[in-house]
Amino acid sequence: MSRAGVRVALVPGVLALLPEYASLEDPVAELRAAAEAAVSVLGPRVRVVASDGARARVGAALVAAVGATLVAPEDADETGVLVVGNGSAKRTEKAPGHFDERAEAFDAALADGLRSGRVDVDLELAAELWADVAALGSLDGALEGVGTAEVLYEDAPFGVAYWVMTWV
Amino acid sequence: MSALRFRGHRVDADAMLMMAIVNRTPDSFFDKGATWAEDAAFARVAEVVAEGAEIVDIGGIKAAPGSEIGPEEEKARVVDFVARVRESFPSVIISVDTWRASVGAAVCEAGADLLNDAWGGADPELVDVAAQYDAGIVCTHTGGVTPRTRPYRIEYPDLMASVLSDCLGYAQRALDAGVARESIVIDPAHDFGKNTFHSLEVTRRLDEMVATGWPVLVSLSNKDFVGETLGLEVGERLVGTLAATAWCAQAGARIYRVHQVAETRQTVDMVASIAGRRPPLRAIRGLQ
Structure with missing residues (x-):
């Protein structure tokens, strides 16, 4: 998917990042800062790849937050690609999907894959673990030659595994 | 709503x-003199400021009938206290609950910011002081009742018309005086x-007051x-008070004069x- 010179970033599809869900105190301040830092390296014309409309809105909101322009697929002047996705949502008792003992290993494998630029996940297990990986498939193979991965954020603060990464 | x-x-x-x-009174109905002593009243100020109150409303005379408190006694109860609060809490808005212009002038001299005239302009010179x-x-x-009297068989042909007419008339008098x-x-x-x-009716129809701007x-x-x-x-x-609150x-009241x-x-x-x-303080449930 990526052409030479096009930069890639990954953010989680956290709805709390949307302006319409803003609180007085930002519950995801650290994540937001990392996500905006990642998106800001993508240049002025950014395409969003996400698994559904809500996640695409998160991507679009971040693009807007850094003052970049959202572009459609096949845009000739695209400067960056923002991929929206995250790991499991079953890391703890209080996680959205409750605790699943397989979640941590799944996320660890996914993290290794992201770092190496080769995303190869068990889609059936991903669905069981409420992982949002559909858009991550577009990373697979696409990162070769795009530079090395930099991890700006890696945590599971609400029992959901988040990564903010850039490939520049 | 305006600033x-x-x-x-x-x-x-x-x-x-x-x-x-x-209250700097020995006999107010709710606290029954709990903050009559100056240090107790000062501790109350510190407590409510810590709880986030933007305004303190200092009063030297209870609203209900009782022994007469002249202007000198009222000043003795509130003026030095206002000065002490001003000195210790520069950012709090100090209101003084008084209807008397002479007391109003003395407390403003000591640093009060707001004159809370619960008695509807009984002293016409209070607006000049403000x-x-x-x-x-x-x-x-x-x-139009006399300060510190209880309502007795008062009726209004149109209560809300009376409320709006008196409040807006008073506000206009204040404007005309230069407030x-x-x-x-x-x-x-x-x-x-x-x-x-x-x-109950003025509560029910509070939106009509808010609509005046x-x-x-x-x-x-x-x-x-x-x-x-x-x-x-x-x-x-308390529960009934909070329901009314x-x-x-919802109607859009801006300032709440409260014990709690x-x-x-x-x-x-x-x-x-x-x-x-107002956004929620911190909402993440379902949005992770």
């Missing part, structure tokens, strides 16, 4: 303010010149209209968030 200003203190247009009652010191003034409706527009507040004055039915203050806290409505004594009226918050700051703040914040005027 407010009381002397040097500016208030954002969307802010709902807690005005905490601080203007002279660039202080704020609360314009209440009492139906700044952003420093004038109106208050229906629950239970002042009003039986319980009247106080003047900022509205409500003083509901633990009052008899709550007690009579629910059959509860003083000390048992919620109603007034934290509980009232929670009520007002919750209503503001339901109304879509």
